[in-house]
Amino acid sequence: MNIQHKSGFATLIGRPNVGKSTLMNSLIGQKIAITSRKPQTTRNRIQTVYTSDEGQIVFVDTPGIHKAKNKLGDYMVNIAERTIKEVDVVLWLVEPTNYIGAGEQHIIEQLKKVATPVILVINKIDTVKKEELFGFIDTYRKEMDFAEIVPVSALKKENADELIKCIMKYMPYGPAFYDEDTITDQPQRQIVAEMIREKALRLLEEEIPHGIAVTIEKMKWRGRIVDIDATIICERDSHKGIIIGKQGSMLKRIGTNARKDIENMLECQVNLQLWVKVKKDWRDSDFLLKNFGYNPKEYE
Helix, strand or coil: CCCCCEEEEEEEECCCCCCHHHHHHHHHCCCCCCCCCCCCCCCCCEEEEEECCCEEEEEEECCCCCCCCCHHHHHHHHHHHHHHHHCCEEEEEECCCCCCCHHHHHHHHHHHCCCCCEEEEECCHHHCCHHHHHHHHHHHHCCCCCCEEEECECCCCECHHHHHHHHHHCCCECCCCCCCCCCECCCHHHHHHHHHHHHHHHHCCCCCHHHCEEEEEEEEEECCEEEEEEEEEECCHHHHHHHHCHHHHHHHHHHHHHHHHHHHHHCCEEEEEEEEEECCCHHHCHHHHHHCCCCHHHHC
16 A cells, blocks of 8 residues: 555444444454443453545443453553554544433543544444434534534444544544454454353353453364364353253353354354353452453553
8 A cells, every 4th residue: 555545543442232243343344342232341442443535443342341350341441542642543432312421420520631633423323313413413512522522323334434434534644454354353262252251241141251261272274164162261160051041052052142143253164162150259359360362460
C-alpha cells in the first residue's frame, strides 16, 4: 500500500453486553470475537483488521468497563482504560436510552481525561422507533462533546458502512500495519479456545460462566483433519458436574456446537476432545491467570 492510504487504530469500549464484539464481527465480516448474552464475555484485547481501498482500521476490542470484583476483573478494566489512550479514535458503544446510569457516567469520566476523538455509537436501533432516536442522541450530546454520533444495529448490520466512513476520517495517513489478507492478530489456538468458551457461556447456568477458562492442550494436523484436545477450567467441583452434565451430555453439546464454528474457521474436519478440570479461585491467582493467557502485570 502506498503512503496516501490511511492506517490506524480504533477501540470499541462500553459497558458489558452492549454489543461490542457483535459490532466488530459485523464490521470485519467474520466471526473472531465471541459473543454471548452474559456480561464480561471478552477478557483480552482482540485485534481485528478491516482493509479497504481507502485504508486500514485495526480494531481493538476490549473487555467491558465495569466494577472489578477480583484480579481477573481488575485486569480487564485496566486493559480497557489503558487502550483508550493508545488509539486514534474511540468508539463508545451505548444502548438507545434516555437514562445515563452510574456505569455510563464512569466511562464519560474516563473519556474526558483523554484527547482521543470519541465517536458515540448508539447500538440496537432495531429495538426502538426511529423517532425516539433524536431524544437518545440529545441525552448523550449534553454529557460531552463527541466527534461523531452514529446510530447502528450491529445485529442487523444497519449503518455499518456509515460508521466505517466516520472512523476513516480520524485515521492518520500512513502504510498499513498488516497485509490485506490479515483479519486478526490472534493466534489460532486462542480463537479456538474462545470459540469453545463461547459455547460453554451460552449453554451453562448463570453462576458458572465467569469462572471458566479454556486451554488448548493439543492442536495437530493430519492432512485435512485437525485433532484438538482442550480443557475447560472451572472453580468448583459442583461446577465440574454441571459442565459435564448427565452422562456427559452437556460436555457433548458444548463440543458439538464448538466444533462447527472451528471447522468453519479452519476449513477442515475437526476431531475435538474436551476435558474438565477444577482450579479453585483461579480468577484471583496471578500464576493461573498468566497460565490461562491473561497477564495482569502487563497492564499495571
